[in-house]
Amino acid sequence: MKCNDFLKELTDYLDGTLTEGTKAELDEHLHWCHECHVVMNTTKKTIEIYRDNQIYELPESLRTRLHQAIMSKCKGAKPGKKNA
Amino acid sequence: METIQKRAGEDVSDELSLVQAAKAGDLEAFSELVNRYDRNVFRIAQHITHNEEDAQDVVQDAFLKAYQNLGQFQGNSKFYTWLVRIAVNEALMKLRKRRNEKTVSLDEDVETEEGSIPREVADWSPNPEQIYGQSELSDILKKTIQGLPPGFRTVFVLRDVEGLSTEETAEMLGLSVPAVKSRLLRARLQLRERLAKYFRSRKNGDGQREVQ
Numbered sequence: 001m002k003c004n005d006f007l008k009e010l011t012d013y014l015d016g017t018l019t020e021g022t023k024a025e026l027d028e029h030l031h032w033c034h035e036c037h038v039v040m041n042t043t044k045k046t047i048e049i050y051r052d053n054q055i056y057e058l059p060e061s062l063r064t065r066l067h068q069a070i071m072s073k074c075k076g077a078k079p080g081k082k083n084a
Numbered sequence: 085m086e087t088i089q090k091r092a093g094e095d096v097s098d099e100l101s102l103v104q105a106a107k108a109g110d111l112e113a114f115s116e117l118v119n120r121y122d123r124n125v126f127r128i129a130q131h132i133t134h135n136e137e138d139a140q141d142v143v144q145d146a147f148l149k150a151y152q153n154l155g156q157f158q159g160n161s162k163f164y165t166w167l168v169r170i171a172v173n174e175a176l177m178k179l180r181k182r183r184n185e186k187t188v189s190l191d192e193d194v195e196t197e198e199g200s201i202p203r204e205v206a207d208w209s210p211n212p213e214q215i216y217g218q219s220e221l222s223d224i225l226k227k228t229i230q231g232l233p234p235g236f237r238t239v240f241v242l243r244d245v246e247g248l249s250t251e252e253t254a255e256m257l258g259l260s261v262p263a264v265k266s267r268l269l270r271a272r273l274q275l276r277e278r279l280a281k282y283f284r285s286r287k288n289g290d291g292q293r294e295v296q
Contacts, residue, residue, distance in 0.1 A: 011269040035205045046276045047244045056130035070147045080155025
């Protein structure tokens with residue numbers, strides 16, 4: 001397996017959606033290829049950093065305001081009217 | 085390895101009955117649906133538009149449109165999947181207006197090769213996020229993801245931040261499963277490449293590529 005072949009499978013490798021056979025081939029490649037090992041580890045870390053640090057949380061005060069605005073607009077509308 | 089997934093929209097047991105009640109005009113039921121998903125919709129809208137004011141509009145417009153179109157919701161997909169599809173379309177429209185362009189779409193810049201081939205192969209510090217304070221880290225993450233084309237960052241946000249499956253993401257965006265996978269790979273690699281300059285190990289002095 002070459003590094004380019006490894007890269008093509010990287011997303012499925014990280015998502016754990018590969019067959020046992022393909023996964024074993026990738027593990028074998030990782031065993032001796034330091035560069036792919038670093039790319040795999042740092043890509044995994046990239047995903048974890050974005051997942052664990054939610055950068056766009058909705059502040060509670062804004063949430064309340066938005067909720068009130070949505071419900072007030074809905075009161076003036078009819079549910080499912082587009083298909084009525 | 086364990087799968088990197090965090091689920092939204094999983095509690096479907098009573099969801100269909102909430103949707104049915106809302107269709108019949110029960111505002112309390114619809115209010116409960118808003119409570120369940122407003123945070124997710126806000127995050128997705130912020131990631132696509134990069135603009136808090138636009139994101140607030142998207143949250144309001146998406147829920148209102150969902151309410152007005154409940155009659156078209158057939159229940160053969162999850163309410164959340166259907167709602168996000170509406171929200172993504174609203175967010176892309178906002179982005180178009182903001183940029184004063186007609187061409188912003190999920191296909192934009194998809195042919196770029198940038199980041200497809202890793203150039204930065206120095207390892208990162210063991211706990212890279214601890215190098216920076218929370219607000220500095222947050223700025224780095226925002227700046228980095230905002231540099232991705234809309235089609236890439238939308239797929240990354242739905243799959244990796246919101247924890248949706250490839251199939252759900254494909255359905256929400258009207259893309260094929262292979263198209264989602266291809267965009268996701270390139271989004272992940274581009275983000276990795278861009279974050280490397282902040283997070284790579286400094287143990288070799290200047291953080292330049294280590295001798296292999």
